[in-house]
Amino acid sequence: MSRRQAPADARQALADALTAEYAAIYAYGPIGVRLTGADRRGARSAEAAHRARRDALVLQLSAGGGQVPADRAGYALPFPVTDRAEALRLAVEIEERTAAFWRAVLPVTSGADRTRALNALTDCAVWATRWRRAARVTPVTVAFPGRPG
Amino acid sequence: MVLTCPVATGRRTANSGESGRTRRTVLRAGALLAAGGSTGPLTGCDLFDGDEPPPPPDPLEPLAGESRELAARHRAAIAADPGLADRLTPIAEAHAAHADEIHRLIGRPAPSGAATGGATPTPGGRAALLAALREAEQRGRQSAAKACAEAPGERAALLGSVAAARATHVEALT
Incomplete structure (x- = not known):
């Protein structure tokens, strides 16, 4: 744990997490309506x-002095969202997907960075559970949140 | 970033994923700082076989034990209130899967028979039962988060999933 990680790894993992957060924020537009x-x-x-984590990541990656991935005008949704059921299903997917990106940050970080990544993974997993419950999906939990399926 | 290929539905509970690399040889050699990828020279176990004392306990043993204990608590709650089976069975199964995966990471099997017995049902009605489980999951979440923070990188992802899962159990029991 005291091992110094190659900065490129942690930086790439955090940049990937940032793009996932951008996409999540975008998706909550059609979900919310x-x-x-x-x-x-x-x-x-x-x-x-998601916005709070995005802002923190932009600050953190900017402080490193390198390239910060830019947000895009739009992101392709996996399916059209035309009613409540689809909105809830997309919300579950978005949270599971974002959780996976934060989980990938854990092995390449330590200390406060890892703790933040764990908090993000946990928050996404808890929201996925809330959305499954709202959608009456059972079980409402998965055994290994964020683990690629 | 394209959202069309969903990642990580996370529904699998076994087999995929975590490194199966044995840590035993590393620990036996006293290399507790095992920074990953350094098990090469010692992979022949026979070097240390024989009259050697048993290896020191892995720092994750208590967490695996906690997973087994949490699984047993949920099963005891189901026995006390079978109406909770649909809700608690997946949680009990998740804890059992966590214990298996942590033991895979450690490279040693779980002690046999450890998951049976122990947990006694909480007196009181369903609300008291669920409240006690919530408290146990909350404590478990904290210990898993601590283990995740302290672990070497190659163990952090699994421990993060365990901590996050326990947090979702608190939510599911609310």
Whole structure:
């Protein structure tokens, strides 16, 4: 754990996590408009968490002095979101997907960086569980959040 | 970044993934700082076989034990309140899968028979049962997060998944 990681690895993993966060923020746009009430409030809250992590990553990667991946105007969604069920299904997918990118940060970081990555992985996993419950998907949990399936 | 190929549905519980590299030889040699990839020269186990004392416990043994204990707690809760089976069985299975994966990482099998017995059901109704499980998962989340923070890189991903899973259990029990 005291081993110094090759900076390129951690930097690449964090840059990948940043692009995943950009995509998640984008996806919550179409998700949010198909939800109402508590679901919509949840979507806002989840999106805010992705935005906070995006901002922190942009700062962190900028401080390193290298290239910071840029956000794009749009991202291809895996399926069209036309109703609540599809919105919830996409929300689950987005959180699982983002969790996988944060999990990939863990092996190449240590200390505070790893702790932040674990907190992000955990937050995404918990949101995936909340969205599965909202969608009445069972079980609401997976055994290894973020692990490539 | 294209979202069309979903990554990581995370539904598999066995076989894929974590390094199966044995750590035993490294630990026996006292190389506790094992920084990964350095097991090469010692892969012939017979070098240390014979009258050697048993290897020192792996720092992840307690976490694996905690996974087995959590699995047993959930099973005991199901026995006390079978109506909770649908909700708690996947969680019990996840803990058992965690224990297996941690032991794979350690390179030693779980002690036999360790998962049976032990956990006694909490007195009180369903709410008390669930509250006790939530507390146990919350404590478990903290210990797994600590283990993840302290682990060498090659162990961090699995331990992160274990910590995150325990956090989702707290949510699922709410």
